[in-house]
Amino acid sequence: MSGSAVEAARAARQASYEMAASPAQMRNEALRILAQLLGEKKEDIFAANRLDLEKAEAEGLAAPALARLRFDGHKLEDVTRGVTALSQMEDPIGQMQIHRELADGLVLRRVSCPIGVVGVIFESRPDALVQIGSLCLKSGNCVLLKGGSEAAETNRALFEVLAEAGRRAGLPDGWAALLETRADVAELLAMDEDVDLLIPRGSGAFVRYIMDHTRIPVLGHSEGVCHLYLDAGCDPKTAANLAVDAKTQYVSACNTIETLLWHREAAAALIASAAALHQAGVKLLADEATQQTLRKAGVPCEAAEEKDWHTEYLALTLSIRCVGSLKEAISHINRYGSHHTDAIVTDSEEAWQRFAALVDSAGVYRNCSTRFADGYRYGFGAEVGIATGRLHARGPMGLEGLCSYKYLLEGHGDTVGEFAEGKRNFTHKDLR
Amino acid sequence: MSGSAVEAARAARQASYEMAASPAQMRNEALRILAQLLGEKKEDIFAANRLDLEKAEAEGLAAPALARLRFDGHKLEDVTRGVTALSQMEDPIGQMQIHRELADGLVLRRVSCPIGVVGVIFESRPDALVQIGSLCLKSGNCVLLKGGSEAAETNRALFEVLAEAGRRAGLPDGWAALLETRADVAELLAMDEDVDLLIPRGSGAFVRYIMDHTRIPVLGHSEGVCHLYLDAGCDPKTAANLAVDAKTQYVSACNTIETLLWHREAAAALIASAAALHQAGVKLLADEATQQTLRKAGVPCEAAEEKDWHTEYLALTLSIRCVGSLKEAISHINRYGSHHTDAIVTDSEEAWQRFAALVDSAGVYRNCSTRFADGYRYGFGAEVGIATGRLHARGPMGLEGLCSYKYLLEGHGDTVGEFAEGKRNFTHKDLR
Numbered sequence: 001m002s003g004s005a006v007e008a009a010r011a012a013r014q015a016s017y018e019m020a021a022s023p024a025q026m027r028n029e030a031l032r033i034l035a036q037l038l039g040e041k042k043e044d045i046f047a048a049n050r051l052d053l054e055k056a057e058a059e060g061l062a063a064p065a066l067a068r069l070r071f072d073g074h075k076l077e078d079v080t081r082g083v084t085a086l087s088q089m090e091d092p093i094g095q096m097q098i099h100r101e102l103a104d105g106l107v108l109r110r111v112s113c114p115i116g117v118v119g120v121i122f123e124s125r126p127d128a129l130v131q132i133g134s135l136c137l138k139s140g141n142c143v144l145l146k147g148g149s150e151a152a153e154t155n156r157a158l159f160e161v162l163a164e165a166g167r168r169a170g171l172p173d174g175w176a177a178l179l180e181t182r183a184d185v186a187e188l189l190a191m192d193e194d195v196d197l198l199i200p201r202g203s204g205a206f207v208r209y210i211m212d213h214t215r216i217p218v219l220g221h222s223e224g225v226c227h228l229y230l231d232a233g234c235d236p237k238t239a240a241n242l243a244v245d246a247k248t249q250y251v252s253a254c255n256t257i258e259t260l261l262w263h264r265e266a267a268a269a270l271i272a273s274a275a276a277l278h279q280a281g282v283k284l285l286a287d288e289a290t291q292q293t294l295r296k297a298g299v300p301c302e303a304a305e306e307k308d309w310h311t312e313y314l315a316l317t318l319s320i321r322c323v324g325s326l327k328e329a330i331s332h333i334n335r336y337g338s339h340h341t342d343a344i345v346t347d348s349e350e351a352w353q354r355f356a357a358l359v360d361s362a363g364v365y366r367n368c369s370t371r372f373a374d375g376y377r378y379g380f381g382a383e384v385g386i387a388t389g390r391l392h393a394r395g396p397m398g399l400e401g402l403c404s405y406k407y408l409l410e411g412h413g414d415t416v417g418e419f420a421e422g423k424r425n426f427t428h429k430d431l432r
Numbered sequence: 433m434s435g436s437a438v439e440a441a442r443a444a445r446q447a448s449y450e451m452a453a454s455p456a457q458m459r460n461e462a463l464r465i466l467a468q469l470l471g472e473k474k475e476d477i478f479a480a481n482r483l484d485l486e487k488a489e490a491e492g493l494a495a496p497a498l499a500r501l502r503f504d505g506h507k508l509e510d511v512t513r514g515v516t517a518l519s520q521m522e523d524p525i526g527q528m529q530i531h532r533e534l535a536d537g538l539v540l541r542r543v544s545c546p547i548g549v550v551g552v553i554f555e556s557r558p559d560a561l562v563q564i565g566s567l568c569l570k571s572g573n574c575v576l577l578k579g580g581s582e583a584a585e586t587n588r589a590l591f592e593v594l595a596e597a598g599r600r601a602g603l604p605d606g607w608a609a610l611l612e613t614r615a616d617v618a619e620l621l622a623m624d625e626d627v628d629l630l631i632p633r634g635s636g637a638f639v640r641y642i643m644d645h646t647r648i649p650v651l652g653h654s655e656g657v658c659h660l661y662l663d664a665g666c667d668p669k670t671a672a673n674l675a676v677d678a679k680t681q682y683v684s685a686c687n688t689i690e691t692l693l694w695h696r697e698a699a700a701a702l703i704a705s706a707a708a709l710h711q712a713g714v715k716l717l718a719d720e721a722t723q724q725t726l727r728k729a730g731v732p733c734e735a736a737e738e739k740d741w742h743t744e745y746l747a748l749t750l751s752i753r754c755v756g757s758l759k760e761a762i763s764h765i766n767r768y769g770s771h772h773t774d775a776i777v778t779d780s781e782e783a784w785q786r787f788a789a790l791v792d793s794a795g796v797y798r799n800c801s802t803r804f805a806d807g808y809r810y811g812f813g814a815e816v817g818i819a820t821g822r823l824h825a826r827g828p829m830g831l832e833g834l835c836s837y838k839y840l841l842e843g844h845g846d847t848v849g850e851f852a853e854g855k856r857n858f859t860h861k862d863l864r
Contacts, residue, residue, distance in 0.1 A: 017766060021789035100811060106800060108810060114823045116792065196822050215643055217823045236846040245847035277812070334449060336495040356840050357453035360548065363668030367672045368538060368843030376541060377841070377848075379532060379860035390547045390628050390836040392824040408788050414808075415668040415677035428811035 005144070005187035009194040010204070011174030012117045012142035018172040020114045020140050022076035026290045027137055030169035031087035034134060038080045043070060048157035049126070051298040056150050065096070068125045071154050078407065082382050086138045090380055092399040093140045098407075101429040106411040112403045114140035116196040119188050120384065121210070123202050124148035129155050132199075132384050133162045133176060139402040142335040144188060144195065146179040147257040155180075166167060189214040199385050199397075204312065219387045219397065224254030227372045229329045231346035233263035236272035238367060239345045246343070248280045252314045254386060255341050255363075255373040259309060260320045261329045264289070269345065271297040274320065278409040282316045289322035309336040326351050326409045329360045339388045341373040351423070362395035364386055436611070437576070437619035441626040443606030443709040444549045444574035451572050452546045456523035459569055462601035463519035466566060470512045476794045477503060480589035481602075481731040488582050496684065500557045507757045511562040513807040514814050518570045521813055524831040525572045530839075533861040535851070538843040544835045546572035551620050553642070555634050556580035561587050564631075564816050565594045571834040578611040627863060630831075631817050636744065649687055651819045651829065655744040656686030657770040658802045661761045661779035664697035668704035670799060671777045675705040676799040678685065678775070684746050686818060687732070687773050687795075688803070691741060692752045694759045696721070701777065703729040706752065714748045721754035741768040742772060756840065758783050761854050762790045769793060771820045773805040773827075794827035805864040 038045070044401045045394070049071040056069055064252055098110035118141045122128040129147055136143035147155040159178040166175055187194065192215040198369065200210045204223035229245055230239045246257040260277075262270040274294050282299035285308050286294060295303045308319040309332070323329045333342050341363035344355045352366045363373045373396065375383025380398030385392045393401030420426045470477070481503040488501055548575045554560040558817045561579055568575035577854040579587040591610040593758075598607055603616040610622065620627065626690045636655035639695045643650045660678050662671045678689040697835025705724050705735035706716055716733035717740050718726060733752070740751040741764070755761045765774050773795035784798045795805045805828065812830030819825045825833030850856045 017762075017790050017792060021786075021793070064440075102804070102811065106804075158749070159718065182630050211647055217821065224539075235845075241845055241847055246799065246848050249847070249849050249852065268439060312818075330449075352842075354453075360449060361838065363839045363841060366839045366843065368841055368846040369848050371848035372534070372538075372841055372846070373839075377534060377851075379858070380536065389649065391651075394836050395839050404826050406793065407795045407805075407827050409795060409797045409800055409804055411798065411804075412674055413667075414800040414804070415673055416681050416801050416803035417677050420810075421679065426809065426811070 005184040006191065008144055008174070008177035009117065009188065012144060012177060014195040015172040015174040016018050016114070016116045016142045017227070019142055019175050020093070020116070022140060022171065024093070026169050026171065026417055027091075028087045028167045028173055031083050031134060033168050033205045034130075034137075034162060035080050035083045035087070038076060038083070038130070041157070042073075042076055042238070044159070045076070046152065047155040051153040055070075065124060067152075068123070069150055069286050072396065074302045076128050079127050082131060083134045083283065084254055085381055086134050089138065089399070092138065097405060100283050101431055102384070102409075103414070103424055103426050106409070106414045107431070111408060112310075112405050115402055115404050117142045118145070118402065119193060119195045119198045119216070120148045121198070121202070122148070123208050123335050124150050124156040124322070125150040126158055128201070129158045130162065131382050133159075135382055135384055135399060135402060137166070137171075139399050141402055142346055143176050144173045144179055144187055146188070149180075150365045152180060153369065172175045180395035187214070188361065199384055201305050217392075219389065219393060220385050223338045223339040224256070225310055225312050226255060226257045226319040226340050227259050227261055227335065227337055227342040228257045228370065229342070229344045230260070230262040230266040230269040230325065231271065231334070231344055231348065231351050232263040234266055234345040234347065236269040238381050239266070239269035240272040240276040242343070242345060242367070242369050243421055244280050245275050246371055247277060247282055247318055249369070249371050254369065255370050256314070257370055258311060258313055258319065259336070260318055261323050261332060262290070262320070263326070263329070264322050264324055267293055270320070274299045276299065277318060280316075284318055285288045286320040286321055287322060290320045291321070292428065312338070317321060326354060326417040330355065330429050334358075334360050340386065341365065341370040343368065343370050362386070365371060387420075433593055437616040438608035438613065438623065440547065440576055440606070441551075441620065441623040444576060444609060445626040446576045447604040448546070448548045450609050451574050452525070454549070454572060454603065456525070456721055457602065458601050459523075462569055462597045462603055463515050463566060464593060465570075465823070466517045466562075467512050467519070467599055468598035469513070470508060472506055473589070473593050474505075476585065477508070477589045477593070478671040481561050482758060483585045484583050486517070490568070491580065497556060497582070500555070500768070501582055501586075503558050505731055507617070514563060516567045517813055518566050520569065521831070524570065524835050531863045531864055533859055534841070535858050538841070539863070541840045542837050544837050547834055547836050549574045550834065551576040551578070551615060551625060551627045551630045551648070553578045553630070553632045553634070556582050558583040558590055560593065560633070561590045563814050565591075567602075567814055567831060567834060569598070571831050573834055574607045576611055577611050578722055581612075584612060602659070602784045613757045613761060618650055621648070624648045633817055637784040640803070641661040642828070647762060649824075651821065651824060651833070652817050655770045656688070656772040656818075656820075657691065657742055657744050657766050657768065658687060658689045658772050659691050659693055659774040660689045660694070660802065661774070661776045662694040662698040662701040662705065663758065663776055663780065663783050664695040665699050666779065668701040668779040671698070671701035672704040672708040673800050674777060674799070676708050676712050676787060677707070678803055678859065679709060679714055679750055680748065681803050683748055685803065687742075687802050688746070689802055690745055690751065691768070692750055693754070693755050693764060695758070695761070696754050696756055699725055701832050702726075702752070703731065706731045706733065709750060712748075714750050716750055716752055718752040719754060722752045725754070735746045744770070758786060762787065766792050768789075772818065773797065775800065775802050794818070814827050
């Protein structure tokens with residue numbers, strides 16, 4: 001359909017004003033209906049998913065990709081539970097953030113409001129459609145959803161349920177739209193008048209491509225090069241447990257570690273970690289000092305190259321480097337990392353304070369796995385993505401990240417001239 | 433100097449880590465020294481300003497531009513007072529925004545931190561250098577300052593004072609740099625690895641040029657097309673006072689109105705406003721219905737064209753349009769406005785509620801002048817600019833807009849695997 005993304009974006013912009021003014025009750029009702037319809041229509045959804053799976057199998061899609069594509073009873077339960085939880089959460093819209101008397105009879109309020117129209121381009125997991133769509137709904141945003149083409153049938157079935165829930169609850173027409181083609185994405189990138197935010201979820205190269213081809217603000221992480229640093233004298237068992245969890249618990253997540261750094265006085269922790277990682281099937285690529293230490297300990301490893309320090313493997317591969325000091329570890333992380341999530345293993349309060357203050361990442365951790373960097377684990381209900389930039393949302397981005405605010409000022413004929421002439425004065429008194 | 437902006441940006445990135453970790457006491461001390469040096473060095477600053485003024489006069493710069501360029505005792509007092517006030521304000525850095533137990537012994541904190549390296553490109557007013565430089569200093573940001581070439585001598589003198597204050601207080605080298613050439617700006621735009629945010633202050637065309645030529649996030653307003661809407665039956669005297677203040681109190685500010693909308697049942701308010709505006713020297717461009725009404729009342733006006741509805745005059749010119757309903761007024765504002773600041777004159781609570789909910793602007797006002805849209809008037813101390821986008825800061829952007837945050841997570845060897853296997857559960861308990 002030529003022009004369909006353009007039309008969808010314009011319709012979403014028109015719907016955005018009414019959507020922003022919609023009562024919480026209407027949005028929560030839409031979420032409840034969505035949860036109910038997911039149950040009622042599950043056979044249609046599963047049937048659509050079987051079509052996608054058959055096509056993907058015929059095309060020889062790899063097993064991990066097939067697993068992401070599968071939408072079964074288990075995933076249905078997960079997303080339904082998420083939608084129900086969202087319907088019960090406090091309204092993120094209309095929250096008063098500032099309430100201040102500027103001068104006698106002149107009162108300022110800052111109130112949260114939706115961003116407006118959000119475009120989300122997501123990968124093959126069809127459950128993302130429901131998660132992202134329901135987060136946008138709860139926060140009063142209009143949403144343009146572009147899913148992976150492998151999941152086209154499933155996405156259509158799920159989108160129909162989302163749209164039907166909106167219709168039944170009385171949300172404005174056009175608040176949500178499904179985009180299906182690459183041409184739609186190209187059109188979307190040019191709609192900077194009608195789209196306020198793009199959230200691309202995919203490879204680093206894909207996110208950078210989006211950033212380079214649009215004026216629309218983009219939130220997301222280009223990649224996740226996370227580190228675990230073993231500080232001088234840290235506990236070998238803790239180090240090994242954290243290294244294995246952070247590398248192998250879910251190897252294709254952005255919050256897994258790609259590089260292990262160790263202080264030259266943490267050889268015991270390095271050896272314990274490397275042995276455990278090797279046993280878990282992880283290939284180790286190491287600098288010269290590490291290779292010497294691991295060879296003596298009988299742990300197999302190969303030589304790392306310069307490029308390994310900024311590579312996101314998303315695989316059972318880990319680079320390891322020896323550093324001479326905490327300062328060197330921090331410099332390495334700030335230079336080669338992606339400002340996502342980085343952890344230190346240490347018993348020293350002083351080392352932790354310096355690490356926390358100087359590591360420039362969305363998440364800075366002590367004695368725990370980088371895998372905790374996640375909206376659900378942080379207690380945000382869910383997330384639309386993890387942002388590694390420093391503007392607007394940083395880290396796991398939930399409902400709060402989908403909100404902006406506006407300033408409402410009420411007076412009684414107040415002019416700036418009276419203040420400029422010294423006839424009146426500002427009081428700037430916060431009200432409760 | 434070839435490569436100077438590149439070197440300045442790299443040096444600022446290096447300094448940014450230490451700057452972010454610097455104690456509030458050190459940054460406040462730098463502000464106190466800055467205030468003191470501004471007084472001690474004032475004759476040098478005034479002499480530098482005289483050179484700029486002589487050159488500008490010789491080149492035939494217009495009177496308003498000369499006024500902006502002048503840095504005299506009055507402006508020195510203003511900026512010094514602002515710097516002293518900043519030194520006494522609460523530290524915006526290190527504020528705990530979230531404090532939450534995720535699970536037994538696993539505690540999350542979200543703490544405010546600087547954005548990092550901020551590039552500011554500002555117009556001819558040299559006082560902006562001190563205001564922006566001191567806001568960045570207070571918020572722990574490194575800053576690259578590019579001022580107008582007309583103010584080159586004054587900017588150099590003021591920058592020297594800012595840099596000296598930083599040196600004496602012990603701030604890291606390179607935390608602030610002055611850029612002077614257009615080539616510097618071109619280099620700056622390519623430094624997306626080392627610059628986190630650009631704040632261009634200038635014409636709409638200039639801001640759009642910046643947005644189109646960089647990957648660095650840009651905050652700022654492309655223009656200020658603000659509206660005053662006279663609702664049915666509103667008080668003519670209030671309407672006229674607000675219209676004159678909002679249009680003429682400082683005609684070249686972005687928060688002045690460019691269009692007056694009036695409900696067809698607000699003819700008395702329209703006539704009173706138009707007469708007062710005409711008397712204040714404002715040229716009126718009106719649609720057909722308004723022309724008829726004003727001609728009968730003997731107020732001179734000319735025909736408006738379609739382009740007038742989205743023109744930022746920044747001059748004593750105002751477009752006027754008649755609307756048939758509140759809804760039509762809101763549609764006009766959302767379609768033609770710049771989402772900056774828009775006001776309604778009304779006694780109706782219902783009309784105000786609809787206007788506040790449906791107008792999609794950073795500031796939505798009732799019965800007061802749009803000229804209040806300003807960081808100082810809002811009680812933010814000062815502002816680096818007014819943002820009309822919906823991401824990160826919206827409206828007047830003060831210290832808060834110069835901050836990001838990071839998540840700090842502390843545990844005792846916690847792995848995600850334990851939770852995935854059901855051995856442990858999340859508690860998500862907010863701590864006080």
